[in-house]
Amino acid sequence: MARIEGVDLPRNKRVDIALGYLYGIGRSNAKEILAKAQVDGATRTQDLSEHEIARIREVVQREYRVEGELRKEVAMNIKRLIDLGAYRGSRHKKGLPARGQRTHTNARTRKGPRRAIAGKKIATK
Numbered sequence: 001m002a003r004i005e006g007v008d009l010p011r012n013k014r015v016d017i018a019l020g021y022l023y024g025i026g027r028s029n030a031k032e033i034l035a036k037a038q039v040d041g042a043t044r045t046q047d048l049s050e051h052e053i054a055r056i057r058e059v060v061q062r063e064y065r066v067e068g069e070l071r072k073e074v075a076m077n078i079k080r081l082i083d084l085g086a087y088r089g090s091r092h093k094k095g096l097p098a099r100g101q102r103t104h105t106n107a108r109t110r111k112g113p114r115r116a117i118a119g120k121k122i123a124t125k
Contacts, residue, residue, distance in 0.1 A: 002045050002053045004060055005067045009045045016041035019056075024066040069120050 002009040002018070004098045011016040019030035037055040039048070048056075060066060065073065081089030091098040096108050108114075 002048055002056075004053075004057050007067065011044070011046040013045055014041060014043055015039060015043050015048065015056075018045045022060070022066045024064065024070040025060070029064065035074070036063075 001011060004019075005022055007022050009015075009021055016027070016030045019025050019033060020027060024034070031041060033056060037052070037059045039052045039056060041122055043052075069087055078089070078092050083089070088098045095110055095112070096103060097110050101107060103111070
């Protein structure tokens with residue numbers, strides 16, 4: 001089983017797809033990594049030799065920030081915005097969209113499921 005940066009890559013997927021399981025590596029970065037490591041992207045992960053895995057691992061460690069290191073950097077950037085008192089930091093703290101999107105009707109992903117307004121009564125005459 002191919003293990004890169006502490007992540008087990010799925011055995012039965014193509015290598016260019018399987019590299020996407022690493023945090024911080026998408027399709028384009030995966031293709032760049034495979035080109036630098038001189039590995040065919042159509043190869044299944046289970047069919048990689050130890051030498052090919054070692055080349056991929058070396059390229060990832062040398063040139064890319066992934067997994068824990070990248071997560072820590074992103075968290076520190078958000079913490080910096082909050083500590084500065086920046087508008088974007090306050091939006092992160094409140095769990096609202098930070099890039100100017102409307103929140104009146106949308107933003108359910110950031111705000112979470114709708115909460116009922118408790119105690120609201122309809123006036124009857």
